[in-house]
Amino acid sequence: GAGVSQSPRYKVAKRGQDVALRCDPISGHVSLFWYQQALGQGPEFLTYFQNEAQLDKSGLPSDRFFAERPEGSVSTLKIQRTQQEDSAVYLCASSTGDLRQYFGPGTRLTVT
Amino acid sequence: EDQVTQSPEALRLQEGESSSLNCSYTVSGLRGLFWYRQDPGKGPEFLFTLYSAGEEKEKERLKATLTKKESFLHITAPKPEDSATYLCAVREGFQKLVFGTGTRLLVSP
Numbered sequence: 001g002a003g004v005s006q007s008p009r010y011k012v013a014k015r016g017q018d019v020a021l022r023c024d025p026i027s028g029h030v031s032l033f034w035y036q037q038a039l040g041q042g043p044e045f046l047t048y049f050q051n052e053a054q055l056d057k058s059g060l061p062s063d064r065f066f067a068e069r070p071e072g073s074v075s076t077l078k079i080q081r082t083q084q085e086d087s088a089v090y091l092c093a094s095s096t097g098d099l100r101q102y103f104g105p106g107t108r109l110t111v112t
Numbered sequence: 113e114d115q116v117t118q119s120p121e122a123l124r125l126q127e128g129e130s131s132s133l134n135c136s137y138t139v140s141g142l143r144g145l146f147w148y149r150q151d152p153g154k155g156p157e158f159l160f161t162l163y164s165a166g167e168e169k170e171k172e173r174l175k176a177t178l179t180k181k182e183s184f185l186h187i188t189a190p191k192p193e194d195s196a197t198y199l200c201a202v203r204e205g206f207q208k209l210v211f212g213t214g215t216r217l218l219v220s221p
Contacts (some may be wrong), residue, residue, distance in 0.1 A: 001163050031207060033207070033208065033209075040213070041213055042116075042199050042201070042210070042211030042212050042214050043156065043199075043211050044211070045208040045209065045210070048207060048208055056205070056208060059137070059208070091155050091156070094190070095153075095207070099144065099145075099203070099207065100158050100161065101146075101158070101207075101209060102158065103153050103155030103156045103157070104155050105153070105154055106117075106155050
């Protein structure tokens with residue numbers, strides 16, 4: 001079946017612009033996660049949804065970062081007033097009862 | 113706070129030269145240790161989950177083992193297609209994963 005998909009795959013934004021990153025999880029997966037991966041580092045947790053409820057947003061680095069999953073399927077990660085330090089790969093993952101997290105290919109964000 | 117440390121940072125092997133990658137962890141109560149493989153430009157791909165000391169899992173040339181403080185990923189007779197970054201993670205709290213920085217493996221023909 002289809003895996004986790006993310007769009008766009010690449011995004012270049014000028015400093016100060018707002019961006020929106022989309023994640024389509026595996027159909028039927030209740031849990032959805034966002035991670036940020038800097039170059040040469042492991043993914044770092046940003047936020048977690050169970051269905052439409054955002055149960056953990058402790059990893060969001062500032063109030064410029066906002067995530068939503070209004071109907072319990074597709075999720076959007078929004079970054080307002082982007083800064084250079086926001087440049088990274090943003091990974092989305094979904095999971096079901098076996099707790100394995102299945103990752104999408106990521107969106108590479110470059111802030112110039 | 114849970115911590116994960118992986119070593120070495122990078123490893124170069126000749127095809128057929130077996131070796132092991134290390135993952136040391138500090139957790140208040142292990143709820144699962146995960147190994148992932150990540151190829152350049154792609155998201156992490158799930159390999160194994162281990163839950164208790166003494167547990168072992170195998171898949172093709174890979175075997176993962178777990179003790180109370182560390183996990184090893186053993187690679188037997190590696191091939192060039194095994195070249196990738198291998199990530200270790202522990203589950204913290206509800207479901208989120210805490211990752212190490214990974215080991216970049218390069219297998220030369």
